[in-house]
Amino acid sequence: MTTGVRRRMGVAERRQQLITVALELFSHRSPDEVSIDEIAAAAGISRPLVYHYFPGKQSLYEAALRRAAEDLANRFTERREGPLGARLLRVMRRFFDFVDEHGQGFAALMRGGPVAGGGTAGAVIEQVRQAAYEQILGHLGVTDPAPRLRLVVRSWVSLAESTALIWLEGRDVPRAELERQLVHDFAALVAVPAAYDDDMAAVLARIMRDEPADGPLGDLAGRLADLVPQVSSAARVPQQRA
């Protein structure tokens, strides 16, 4: 028994503490900029003791990554009640909270930095994408999506990722605007194939049916219904002549 002032932690507790400390460090710098010495110092233990719990930095990085991924996937969970626009907006707020908290680490991971690469990182990223995809399908009330809907939902998840990464570079568009924009983008990416495919038009109609005029999607629909005929009036003229 040691007699130090620090309380002795159990193995599981110490592992969780190291993951928390490591995640905090990996969130603000890319993995190759964070050393085991720093993690040990931040956890208030010796370097050899870190190695007692984790074989090396890569293993600690992967554990931190899994914790972050679980956190991120959970943020896509949202009660399936009320208009979709408001639900997606809450999800996008939590998503940008995450991106904000883990900025540098998120960017390093998604851009595929040197230590960040490897099978685990790729697999963890795919799991989060899949969780987000399933959540969105759940909100649409769809269990067996047609290929066109699958593609729209998956490409929107990817759009959310890339929008967040671009935002992190300069933060020169307010994040609240991008949270709303991504909700709008979702409806827009559904509306495009809906203009040509009846099944997608039915999905769009189902989404819009429950949207209030002052919700994010009702507001966009109202504005676009005014704007689109206006900017495309030149384009419509030959059609009217025909």
Next chain:
Amino acid sequence: MTTGVRRRMGVAERRQQLITVALELFSHRSPDEVSIDEIAAAAGISRPLVYHYFPGKQSLYEAALRRAAEDLANRFTERREGPLGARLLRVMRRFFDFVDEHGQGFAALMRGGPVAGGGTAGAVIEQVRQAAYEQILGHLGVTDPAPRLRLVVRSWVSLAESTALIWLEGRDVPRAELERQLVHDFAALVAVPAAYDDDMAAVLARIMRDEPADGPLGDLAGRLADLVPQVSSAARVPQQRA
């Protein structure tokens, strides 16, 4: 001097031939599935001779990658004449031709496989994204884009990537449909912020001004002008009551 039946190639010519052969192999499988022996056999030379021109597989992979990247970047080059929708559609056709030709290799690279990773691959991918981004801005006639437009163009380039990757997995939506859809998505991603921002509305108006009604964007605008008020009629009612 050898007296073999094979014509002796110069150094530069042999390097180019090896890159061509390697690119063909790397296009259909991920880099870790292609061996130097196979490359040597396909080029009709010995394994040691391959090492005479390239220090190893990674270096040959990177050379093939640079050749492919240059090819891909060139496909975004398009005469700045005529309506934007038709121009983008030609670009998307060439982009999907590329994706089709280099399917497996493109997927392995973009998904960040084991050998695919590393600094060179990331840098080459970023160069292609940047080239595509600059081409699109050129088509919009914009030299000093505001942050909102920068973000839309960059996120659309990323959407084109992810749409192509998803398409490669199952090819369950016809590629011609996705080429047109990505052109439509571009206009949709511009239209969303245009509903809230005057500068983006001006960009949208400029795009639509030259679009014929039977071009891809005129057609979409016409269809959405009919569809949007229809599906969002429920959403509009409370506004009419107010």
